[in-house]
Amino acid sequence: MPAAIGAAVIGELALGATAELVVGYAVLSVGLYGVNYAAQALLGGEKRADAQVTVRQPVAARRRVLGQAKVGGVIFALETLKYDNPDDDKAKILYRGAVHCVGPVAILQYWLGDVKTSLGQGAGGVVPDSVYQGKVSIEGHSGTEDQPASAALLKLPYWNDSMQLLGLCYSVVVATPLKKGSQIFPEGAPDVRLLVSGAPSYDPRTGGYAYTDNAAILLLDYLMHESGYGLALSEISVQSFIELANVCDQPVALIEPDPNGATVELRYRSWGSYTYDEQRSDVLGRMLAACDGELYQDADGLVAVRGGRWQAPTFTIDESMIQGWDQLEEGDEAYNTFTRIKHTYTDPFQDYQPTEGDPWDDLASQAVQGVIETERSFIRAPSHSQSRRLAKIAMAKGNPRFRLTGLRLSPAGLPAYGEATVTLDLPSFGINTTFAVMRGTLAMSASALTSVKLDLISLEASAYAWDPAEEGQRPPLPDTYN
Missing domain, CATH: 2.30.300.10 (Baseplate protein-like domain - beta roll fold)
Incomplete structure (x- = not known):
C-alpha cells in the first residue's frame, strides 16, 4: 500500500491533477444579510440615500495559512442598527463581520484597509488611533474549536449563541458615524485585514505541534493535512523530512540588515496561504519551490523529500x-536557454505582496548570448535573500x-x-x-x-554555495528612493 500511495502522490504532482477536496464555509451557506451602502453610516453628516437590500454570495472556499500571511476576508454579516441619539434620529451603528481563514491562528496585527492600526495582537478592542475618534472597534476570533459567539453580533436580531463559527478566524467591526468619515474610509465600510501566524504543525524532531515557518515541516504538514493529501506518517519517509528541516533551520548571514534590523535569517522559510479549492499539485509546487524541494518514492515505497542543499x-x-x-x-554558455532569472517572492516589507527581486544573472553566458530572460516564482519565500539563493540554484539546474x-x-x-x-x-x-x-x-x-x-x-x-555578497539589491521600501 505505501508503494501505491507514494506513486500516486508523485504522479499527481507531475501531472498537475485537479484537487479532489473542495470545502466551503458551511456556516455561511444560509446567505448573507446586509445593508447596501451600509458604510455610509460612518460618513457623519454627509447626505446619503438610505436603502436596505439583501445581499447574497456563493459559499467561499476555505483558506488556510501556513507560516505568516496577511489575509482579507469574506463578508458574512453587514448591518446597521439605529441607536438612541437625541441629536440625530438617524444615528446608526455599523456591524461588519468577515471570515479570514481557518483556525486556529494567532492574530498579530489589525489593518483597516491599507492602514495598520495600533491594536495589539490578540482579541482586538477599540482602535486607539486618534483618527478613528474612539468610535471603531474590531473584535477578533482566532478560530478555535470552542470559541464563543461574537458578543458584538449577538446584538443583531438574527444572531444567537449557537453561531460560534467554530474553527474559523473572523473579525467583527463595530463603528458609529465619524466626522469626515468619507475621508477616513473613502471606499466605504472599513475593510479589515489581519496579519496572522498559521496553525501549529507537527514536527517529527520534537514529536509535538507548534507554530513554525520551516519550509520542510510545512511541506510535511500539507502532505498530512486533510486539505492536502491526507497521508499518514507510516506512508512518509519521516527521516528525509527531518534532514531537510534541519537544513531549513541553518542560519544565513545578511550583508544588508532587513528593515527590522535582523542580520541573520533561516535558510528556507515558507509563508503564505492556500484555498481548499486549489489544485493540490499547485499548492505543493509552491511549497517545494520555497526550499528547492523534490518529492520522490524511496525504495520502501514511501513519499520522501530531498533538495535544498x-x-x-x-x-x-x-x-x-x-x-x-x-x-x-x-553545451556551454553559448547554448544556454536563459541567462537571467527574474524571480518573485513575498515581501513582508512591501505589504506582504508579491515582489520582484534583483534578477539572477549568468554574466559569462550574457557576454556570449546577451540577456535571455525567464521567470521563476518563489512566492512562499518571505525574503529577498532566500529568493536569490533559490534563483541561483534554478540557474544551475536550468542550464546544465x-x-x-x-x-x-x-x-x-x-x-x-x-x-x-x-x-x-x-x-x-x-x-x-x-x-x-x-x-x-x-x-x-x-x-x-x-x-x-x-x-x-x-x-x-557550487550551485548551493552562498556568499552573502550575492544577495543583491533588495527592492526599496515603499515611498523611499535610492
Whole structure:
C-alpha cells in the first residue's frame, strides 16, 4: 500500500491533477444579510440615500495559512442598527463581520484597509488611533474549536449563541458615524485585514505541534493535512523530512540588515496561504519551490523529500553498467536557454505582496548570448535573500553542461536509483563529473529486475554555495528612493 500511495502522490504532482477536496464555509451557506451602502453610516453628516437590500454570495472556499500571511476576508454579516441619539434620529451603528481563514491562528496585527492600526495582537478592542475618534472597534476570533459567539453580533436580531463559527478566524467591526468619515474610509465600510501566524504543525524532531515557518515541516504538514493529501506518517519517509528541516533551520548571514534590523535569517522559510479549492499539485509546487524541494518514492515505497542543499554522490556509474540512452546533450554558455532569472517572492516589507527581486544573472553566458530572460516564482519565500539563493540554484539546474535522458543501466546500476546525485564516468565521451538524478524508473521482467532508467543533469556543489555578497539589491521600501 505505501508503494501505491507514494506513486500516486508523485504522479499527481507531475501531472498537475485537479484537487479532489473542495470545502466551503458551511456556516455561511444560509446567505448573507446586509445593508447596501451600509458604510455610509460612518460618513457623519454627509447626505446619503438610505436603502436596505439583501445581499447574497456563493459559499467561499476555505483558506488556510501556513507560516505568516496577511489575509482579507469574506463578508458574512453587514448591518446597521439605529441607536438612541437625541441629536440625530438617524444615528446608526455599523456591524461588519468577515471570515479570514481557518483556525486556529494567532492574530498579530489589525489593518483597516491599507492602514495598520495600533491594536495589539490578540482579541482586538477599540482602535486607539486618534483618527478613528474612539468610535471603531474590531473584535477578533482566532478560530478555535470552542470559541464563543461574537458578543458584538449577538446584538443583531438574527444572531444567537449557537453561531460560534467554530474553527474559523473572523473579525467583527463595530463603528458609529465619524466626522469626515468619507475621508477616513473613502471606499466605504472599513475593510479589515489581519496579519496572522498559521496553525501549529507537527514536527517529527520534537514529536509535538507548534507554530513554525520551516519550509520542510510545512511541506510535511500539507502532505498530512486533510486539505492536502491526507497521508499518514507510516506512508512518509519521516527521516528525509527531518534532514531537510534541519537544513531549513541553518542560519544565513545578511550583508544588508532587513528593515527590522535582523542580520541573520533561516535558510528556507515558507509563508503564505492556500484555498481548499486549489489544485493540490499547485499548492505543493509552491511549497517545494520555497526550499528547492523534490518529492520522490524511496525504495520502501514511501513519499520522501530531498533538495535544498548539496549532497555529494556516493555511487559512480561507469560504462560497464550502461545499456544505452535516449539522448545526450552537451553545451556551454553559448547554448544556454536563459541567462537571467527574474524571480518573485513575498515581501513582508512591501505589504506582504508579491515582489520582484534583483534578477539572477549568468554574466559569462550574457557576454556570449546577451540577456535571455525567464521567470521563476518563489512566492512562499518571505525574503529577498532566500529568493536569490533559490534563483541561483534554478540557474544551475536550468542550464546544465550535460543533460542525459533515458539512461538505461543494468541491475548493477540499481544503487543509483533514489540517489540525489551520482558520479558519471564516461571516458569515451570525456565525461567524469557529478550529476543530479531528476527522474528514475525500474524495469521488471516477471519478478526479476532487468534495468534502471534515469534522467540526469550535470550539477556541482557550487550551485548551493552562498556568499552573502550575492544577495543583491533588495527592492526599496515603499515611498523611499535610492
